[in-house]
Amino acid sequence: MGTQIPIVDYLVLDPEPHLRVHECTACGARFFDRRNACASCSGTDFAPADLPAEGTVTAYTIVTFAAPGVEVPFVAAVLDCGGTKVQANLRDVTPDPDHVRLGMPVRLTTYSMGPDANGDEGVGFGFAPLEGALT
């Protein structure tokens, strides 16, 4: 078995799966992608910062019509994780409006995307409702 390769480099798998952002050391603005300078204050120094694995849903949509190769329906959402907005699909939830709600608490979850030609495993992530979230 090869190594695990996260779907994006801001998904950190060890020791527990979590998301890691680039935080501007001058103003605290947070970015998932590499930036040449901070979009907020133009500072150029960044330090890594870890996000909590739990958050709440602040916006969602259920996509039923998408580009070729994208499995539908799926729930796309924006989450608030400790004050940082995160984009992700919701997993382990029935994709209909009766099972997703604004304000719903969720937790990071990972899944296997299967092995590649080298035997390395791709690892994706999403957020699943916390137990009892809808009751």
Added chain:
Amino acid sequence: MTDRDAIYILGISMTRFGKHPDLDTFDLGAEAATAALADGGVTMADVGVLAAGNLMGQGLGFGQGLQKQIGQTGIPVYNVSNACATGATALRTAIMALKAGECEIGLAVGVEKLAGAGLLAGGNRKEGDGTWSPKGRIGAIVATDGRIGTATMPGTFAQIGMEYLHQHAYGGAPFELFAKISEKNHSHSTLNPLAAYTKAMSLEQIMGDHMVAYPNTRPMCSANCDGAAAAVVVTGERLASMSDAQQRRAVKIAASVLTSDPWTDGCQVLPDVNTLTRSAATQAYEQAGVGPNDLDLVELHDCFATAELVHYDNLQLCEPGGAVDLFESGATWRDGRIPVNVSGGLQSKGHPISATGIANVWEVCHHLRGEAGDRQIEGARTGLAHVIGLGSACGVHILQAA
């Protein structure tokens, strides 16, 4: 009386929006441009600057290509590209040339061939070489659209509408709320002979149609179509020397504003269409010396039913957080206190993206001139035209009857 320091719309035109399989981008642009010139009582020989917008079609030099069909007079041409705000940006470019004193008459044109275009944006990265190889600024090993949220327009704007409801603790059924906004715009378009769709749709029809991205069904999404719009702008000084009819029909551009989105927390995961629109509206009201209560009609960028709701608030048509109450009061229907999208909006009139910014101005101008036919808002004196483009740009123009 003509204000010599102001800039005016002298002539304006739009083609019918819809399917034009036998017309190319230049045909549509030429139709709108020559009609706008005729409407203003001038010719290409009078025009000192051309600003031309087209996103999907002709590649390099669309404006120069258009000149070959309407008059190669040697004037400067600006080819403008600014997402769905391209038309408004073209108009603003012509206005700026006049304000800078470079010439007295300018022409702005926006054209798009979009019928049958399907979904816009979203990921199109090809799957890799069989290995999980991180690429790009987030080290992605696959196309992320659909795996990490959605980047398609219907999904993005669905979330923008839902975020508004969450921020303002709305407790009702979002699907029906947004469908009712679409019902309004489809109803309005029945009076617009140039709209892509002119059929009223019941709430049941709208809610029962294909779901694209909850809560937006197909009729709640902007209608991809072909179309063009053009405007001739003139300085007040030049207008003062023109005929009584030209002066009477000219529409004053009381404000012309373009913004881009400032950094806000969260804008990297969900585009922020709010801050730049609020900023554009605030600047426009200040420039024009009017407030939202002075507006007789508004054409705003309802690229999806969910977008219309947030822009009620962004354009300050209601108190902050009051967009749902404003809509449910009936205020934004054509017989309401502040009619919004009496043209049918992008959902029903259609959204040939580069034409839209000028087409929204076209609609407002026709009401201010008293030339809007069956859909005339009686006694309209002041109106606002708004567009946004993701990427991100917002254009707001406030127009006043002469």
